[in-house]
Amino acid sequence: MRNNKLFTAILILMFIFLLGPFLVIIIASFGSETIMRFPPKGFAMTWYEKAFAIKMFRTTFLISLKTGLAATFTALVMGIPAAYAMVRHNFPGKSKVELFFSAPAIVPGLVVGFALLRFFIYYTKMPVIMGLYLGHTAILFPYTVRVVSASLRNFDPSVEEAAVSLGSSPLHSFIAVVLPNIRSGVIAAFILAFITSFNNVPISLFLTGPGVSTLPIQMLVYMEYYFDPTIAALSSILIVFTVIIIQSAEKVLGISRYM
Amino acid sequence: MAFIELKNIDAGYVKGSPVLKDFNLSVEKGELISLLGPSGCGKTTTLRTIAGFILAEQGSVIIGGKDYTKIPPNKRNIGLVFQNYALFPHLSVFENVAYGLKRRKVDKSLIKTKVSAVLELVSLTGFEDRLPAQLSGGQRQRVALARSVVIEPDLLLLDEPLSNLDAKLRDEMRAELSRLQHQLGITMIYVTHDQIEALSLSSKIIVMNEGLIEQIGTPETIYERPATSFVAKFMGFDNSIKGKIESLDKKFFLINVDGKIIKAVRTEKTDLTTDENVSIFFRPEDSFLISKEEENSLPVSVNYSNFQGGSTRYSVTSGKTELSAEMPGKNNKMGKYEFIKILPEKLIIERVKA
Structure with a gap:
């Protein structure tokens, strides 16, 4: 019993440590003063209004959304076949390829961002938005490979063989039999990758440019000049958004299985 | 020439170290033969080579006089029944059974007739709309059987089809398989490690060990007069x-x-x-x-x-x-x-x- 109490105490501390900052932010966002403080004085929704009113937040939100969707989609289109090849086939150097695929997830984002900027964007002189899209695709790719692999591993290969023996080509059996059965894994990969892209700072920091920025970068920039609770309000919206998406995905698909 | 001929086959999972070496096998039309042996004896490799999932490095696979050695599995017209049923989880019983017919571009109304006929054959009439997850193990294996025989395959390969079932169901399914074989007259190759299954179902048993055939014979011969100590111990x-x-x-x-x-x-x-x-x-x-x-x-x-x-x-x-x-x-x-x-x-x- 004594142990139980100790564990409960540790658990509560852990939750405070993990969730406390979020609560502080959310509560502070409703303050009425122009300086963010905790506990806040008064109650106001003004900062939420302001967050929506600032044009830069709206434009960068759209850029983040578009970049996130496009990069996630591309990473999935490349990641699903890659995951399939990894799970179903053996080829020489497979473990090295696996390591290579996961490299962007292991190497610190700042390094990846800098490398992309220095050796890719400079030479090709591509538009900023293009660089952002490609950079995000590169960091999302390992996530999609990993999550899709997990769901493929749970799918019995003999089911595909059954389809082939009944006359399906390998490609047709993949589309007609494998894809429908790893659907929830693919959706989980999509959500995870999108959130990763949407929240990303280190890569975007290097790849954004004049007039083209993402929401997290814009929030950073804003914070350098102002310390009013607008950022807290914006952050609260994003927190609630993310929680809703993850919760419903978990309920419907049980995506935690793939992480 | 026999209906199925494997001639001087080298086949396996890793190139250069085949499980089967210079392997020969012939099966007559309408026979039910069993490949019997412990795990790793090469019986499943033999089956997969016939199905086309393993391409032989050497030798030839001849079915009905036609050389199938290099033909991919989806162009072989061979029915396959797996140990773990391998039903399509997202498709209903009807759609599972109709899958092969659809691939063969069979007319829709004909598909319906054929599927109901084969479901009746395996006593699953009325289960058309169920999903595999809503069926018992025995029912799933019957759907798998129906799915593979409805395409009227040249031969039916069964890879330990009963070993996931409990003892009582296994006996029932064994009787059912036997009945199906007599009713349809289909050539079957049956892989098993269970002597009783092999003895009770087959017209001929091939006992395998380490990629080689130890003995070929009728169930009676194999049971009464094993040719080698390996077969003797196995029996x-x-x-x-x-x-x-x-x-x-x-x-x-x-x-x-x-x-x-x-x-x-x-x-x-x-x-x-x-x-x-x-x-x-x-x-x-x-x-x-x-x-x-x-x-x-x-x-x-x-x-x-x-x-x-x-x-x-x-x-x-x-x-x-x-x-x-x-x-x-x-x-x-x-x-x-x-x-x-x-x-x-x-x-x-x-x-x-x-």
């Missing part, structure tokens, strides 16, 4: 005892076992001669414990007995060899058994390799 010849051939005539070997003479029928062509060391294999069920010495008996002492319902199994020691004997009824005079008697026609003899 339940659990007892083995060493001896030396003292003399032989056209019909019998006379074998000296610790000073006692054991007579064994000489049926197969054999090059065994006098003075050779041999192992004698026999089944516990073919051994009798007796209290007085008779012809073809060896002295034993009884260690313990296990009551098994219809019979009792005894563990005995003869010289330094442990043997088992199984006799009907329950044990009531364990102490009085002094000898084990074996019948000359129930013995398998093999040379002891030096």
Whole structure:
């Protein structure tokens, strides 16, 4: 019993440590003063209004959304076949390829961002938005490979063989039999990758440019000049958004299985 | 030429180290043959080579006179039944069974007729709209069977189709398979490690070991006269005892076992001669414990007995060899058994390799 109490105490501390900052932010966002403080004085929704009113937040939100969707989609289109090849086939150097695929997830984002900027964007002189899209695709790719692999591993290969023996080509059996059965894994990969892209700072920091920025970068920039609770309000919206998406995905698909 | 011919096949999972080497097999049309052996003996490799999932490195696969060696599995018209059913989880029973017909661009109304006919054949009428997850193991395997026979395949390959089922269902499904085979007259190759399945279903059994065929024969031959010690042990010849051939005539070997003479029928062509060391294999069920010495008996002492319902199994020691004997009824005079008697026609003899 004594142990139980100790564990409960540790658990509560852990939750405070993990969730406390979020609560502080959310509560502070409703303050009425122009300086963010905790506990806040008064109650106001003004900062939420302001967050929506600032044009830069709206434009960068759209850029983040578009970049996130496009990069996630591309990473999935490349990641699903890659995951399939990894799970179903053996080829020489497979473990090295696996390591290579996961490299962007292991190497610190700042390094990846800098490398992309220095050796890719400079030479090709591509538009900023293009660089952002490609950079995000590169960091999302390992996530999609990993999550899709997990769901493929749970799918019995003999089911595909059954389809082939009944006359399906390998490609047709993949589309007609494998894809429908790893659907929830693919959706989980999509959500995870999108959130990763949407929240990303280190890569975007290097790849954004004049007039083209993402929401997290814009929030950073804003914070350098102002310390009013607008950022807290914006952050609260994003927190609630993310929680809703993850919760419903978990309920419907049980995506935690793939992480 | 036989309906299915595997000629000089080299095949396996890793290039350069084939599981099957120079493998030959022929199956007649309408036969149900079993590939029987322990795991790793190459029986599944053989099946997958015929199905086309493994492409032979050497040799040729000929089905119905046509060379299929290089033809991919989706163009072979072979039905496959897997151990784990391998149904399409997202499709209903009807759609599962209709899958192969749709791939063959069969007319929609004809698909409907054919699917209902085959579902009736496996007694699953009324289950059309269920998903595989809503079926029992036996029902799933019947759907798998229906799915593979509805395309009217040239042959049906079954890879341990009953081993995921519990004992009672297995018996039922075995009877059902047998009935289907007679009804449809389809050529079947059946992979199993279960002797009883192989004995009760097949017209011919092929016993395999380490990528080689140990023996081909009818169930009766395989059961009664295993050709090698491997087959003998696999078919339940659990007892083995060493001896030396003292003399032989056209019909019998006379074998000296610790000073006692054991007579064994000489049926197969054999090059065994006098003075050779041999192992004698026999089944516990073919051994009798007796209290007085008779012809073809060896002295034993009884260690313990296990009551098994219809019979009792005894563990005995003869010289330094442990043997088992199984006799009907329950044990009531364990102490009085002094000898084990074996019948000359129930013995398998093999040379002891030096």
